[in-house]
Amino acid sequence: MIEFSQVTVTYPDAARPVLSDVSLVVEEGELCLVAGPTGAGKSTLLGALNGLVPHFTGGRLSGRVVVGGFDTSLHPPRELASIVGVVGQDPLSGFVTDTVEEELAYAMEQLAVPPDVMRKRVEETLDLLGIADLRNRPLRTLSGGQQQRVAIGSVLTAHPSVVVLDEPTSALDPTAAEDVLAAITRLVHDLGTTVIVAEHRMERVAQYADRLLYLPGDGSVRSGPPAEIFETSAIAPPIAELGRLAGWSPLPLSVRDARRLAGPLRSRLRKLSVVGRSLSVTGSALDVREVVVRYGDVLAVRGVDLRVGPGEVVALMGRNGSGKSSLLWAVQGSGPRSAGKVDVGGVDPASLKPRVARQRVGLVPQTPADLLYLDSVDAECAQADTESQVPAGTARKLLDRLTPGIAGEAHPGDLSEGQRLSLVLAIQLASAPPVILLDEPTRGLDYHAKRRFAAALRELASQGHAIVLATHDVEFVATAATRVAVMAEGELVADGPTKEVVVASPAFAPQVAKILAPEPWLTVDEVAEALT
Ligand SMILES: Nc1ncnc2c1ncn2[C@@H]1O[C@H](COP(=O)(O)OP(=O)(O)OP(=O)(O)O)[C@@H](O)[C@H]1O
Numbered sequence: 001m002i003e004f005s006q007v008t009v010t011y012p013d014a015a016r017p018v019l020s021d022v023s024l025v026v027e028e029g030e031l032c033l034v035a036g037p038t039g040a041g042k043s044t045l046l047g048a049l050n051g052l053v054p055h056f057t058g059g060r061l062s063g064r065v066v067v068g069g070f071d072t073s074l075h076p077p078r079e080l081a082s083i084v085g086v087v088g089q090d091p092l093s094g095f096v097t098d099t100v101e102e103e104l105a106y107a108m109e110q111l112a113v114p115p116d117v118m119r120k121r122v123e124e125t126l127d128l129l130g131i132a133d134l135r136n137r138p139l140r141t142l143s144g145g146q147q148q149r150v151a152i153g154s155v156l157t158a159h160p161s162v163v164v165l166d167e168p169t170s171a172l173d174p175t176a177a178e179d180v181l182a183a184i185t186r187l188v189h190d191l192g193t194t195v196i197v198a199e200h201r202m203e204r205v206a207q208y209a210d211r212l213l214y215l216p217g218d219g220s221v222r223s224g225p226p227a228e229i230f231e232t233s234a235i236a237p238p239i240a241e242l243g244r245l246a247g248w249s250p251l252p253l254s255v256r257d258a259r260r261l262a263g264p265l266r267s268r269l270r271k272l273s274v275v276g277r278s279l280s281v282t283g284s285a286l287d288v289r290e291v292v293v294r295y296g297d298v299l300a301v302r303g304v305d306l307r308v309g310p311g312e313v314v315a316l317m318g319r320n321g322s323g324k325s326s327l328l329w330a331v332q333g334s335g336p337r338s339a340g341k342v343d344v345g346g347v348d349p350a351s352l353k354p355r356v357a358r359q360r361v362g363l364v365p366q367t368p369a370d371l372l373y374l375d376s377v378d379a380e381c382a383q384a385d386t387e388s389q390v391p392a393g394t395a396r397k398l399l400d401r402l403t404p405g406i407a408g409e410a411h412p413g414d415l416s417e418g419q420r421l422s423l424v425l426a427i428q429l430a431s432a433p434p435v436i437l438l439d440e441p442t443r444g445l446d447y448h449a450k451r452r453f454a455a456a457l458r459e460l461a462s463q464g465h466a467i468v469l470a471t472h473d474v475e476f477v478a479t480a481a482t483r484v485a486v487m488a489e490g491e492l493v494a495d496g497p498t499k500e501v502v503v504a505s506p507a508f509a510p511q512v513a514k515i516l517a518p519e520p521w522l523t524v525d526e527v528a529e530a531l532t
């Protein structure tokens with residue numbers, strides 16, 4: 001269905017090609033996971049499938065890409081649209097209509113699908129993705145995860161023979177991610193659709209994948225069964241890393257398979273204790289009282305109380321649309337707040353000018369690109385140093401720590417998703433306000449980058465900063481957060497130490513916890529530390 005023959009892609013001014021002499025075949029009806037480090041070229045590979053690369057991104061592509069019998073160099077993306085459906089990394093920028101229903105119907109209208117078929121498929125898709133109650137909503141008013149579901153739905157309705165998804169679950173809560181992947185797997189089985197998914201949260205996808213295309217970052221692509229490639233790959237999901245540590249062979253990819261193998265490891269660990277990271281918190285850096293956020297008829301946040309002490313890293317979790325982003329923006333002061341009080345060091349940030357408020361409460365938004373407007377990485381870093389009155393080079397040092405190797409002269413718009421996020425994180429963390437809020441801050445980051453980011457957050461916390469991050473990334477929460485607060489329908493419904501909250505809830509438990517339950521281990525690092 002898909003064939004790359006000696007494909008090389010080079011972006012203008014790049015020192016070396018992103019993809020170098022890549023040849024591979026993906027069969028019809030395969031579900032294929034594309035993985036590898038941040039900036040390795042995954043989106044580039046995906047873009048080559050519908051001709052976006054190089055027709056729209058610039059750069060040069062040599063070799064041949066054939067999809068469903070069409071050579072993508074001879075057919076512009078518009079002509080390939082009936083064969084290849086693409087869901088990009090930023091759903092909002094891909095929307096062409098105003099409301100949910102219109103968006104779901106749009107691709108079918110372009111293909112002149114008969115109205116009765118169209119109607120039926122829209123209804124099916126609304127149910128399949130659990131968004132029936134949002135059907136008349138303007139797309140701009142949806143939460144990040146709701147937008148992502150609509151974006152996926154709008155591609156599925158047209159029944160293309162190849163579906164390409166770039167990090168499709170990054171904004172989805174864990175349960176929604178499972179549902180969406182189940183829907184996609186059903187497509188593969190029932191319609192023989194070929195699905196290509198790039199995903200950093202491999203723990204969510206690896207078990208469904210027939211094939212892994214692994215990009216180590218040197219321009220090459222390895223193609224094969226996931227379990228085989230994970231034996232040696234630098235980036236692998238926690239389940240595979242645990243399997244490597246325990247010497248399991250072949251490596252399991254589902255929690256169920258791993259549990260069958262984990263008996264001996266569990267008994268060994270039972271005699272050891274988890275290295276505790278207990279925290280005694282004194283005082284409060286952030287005090288949120290009875291905060292309410294209302295948008296017209298939608299009550300997004302219903303009287304939330306939250307106190308965060310210096311040194312805490314609080315993960316705000318909860319279903320899509322449960323009010324996490326609304327709460328963060330209301331706390332930071334630039335979002336709507338219908339009632340309630342926020343206290344940061346004796347002041348309500350909403351009462352301050354935005355510039356002054358930012359020195360007390362920083363917020364990294366869900367679409368971090370909004371914060372970048374200069375024309376090079378160096379310029380952004382220099383500006384951040386000046387604005388936050390920190391020594392020159394501070395932001396750049398942080399950036400190198402999070403994701404090394406990004407060229408200073410690169411245009412922020414040309415960076416990969418993970419590189420761009422790292423840049424925004426570096427800029428925001430350089431100013432290091434006492435309270436740092438982060439909205440879904442791990443998109444595009446590989447497991448190593450997330451470890452380094454977690455370490456940077458812990459370091460800030462140990463210096464007395466208070467950190468709140470809204471996220472669906474259960475593996476990241478397990479490494480980074482000291483405490484977890486769960487929201488449901490605008491209210492806080494659970495709040496406690498990370499270990500207690502995530503082990504108690506299957507939806508929020510990381511893979512290691514599920515495999516080793518009832519033993520209280522959350523990460524491969526903890527297990528490795530105890531075994532040495
Ligand atoms: N339009 C462009 N012009 C110049 N360089 C680009 C362009 N698009 C991507 N790049 C560079 O090519 C490399 C690969 O980017 P790509 O987006 O394909 O990576 P990725 O593996 O998808 O990354 P992520 O995991 O962060 O999403 C990066 O170094 C990026 O900076």
Ligand SMILES: Nc1ncnc2c1ncn2[C@@H]1O[C@H](COP(=O)(O)OP(=O)(O)OP(=O)(O)O)[C@@H](O)[C@H]1O
Pocket residue numbers: 140141142143144145146171173295296298299300318319320321322323324325326327470
């Ligand atoms: N401008 C708006 N107008 C109307 N409703 C809105 C608006 N912004 C958000 N909402 C609704 O408020 C609710 C909470 O949204 P919010 O973005 O805070 O949720 P969230 O927990 O951050 O979700 P996600 O995990 O998907 O990012 C959702 O039902 C959303 O559709």
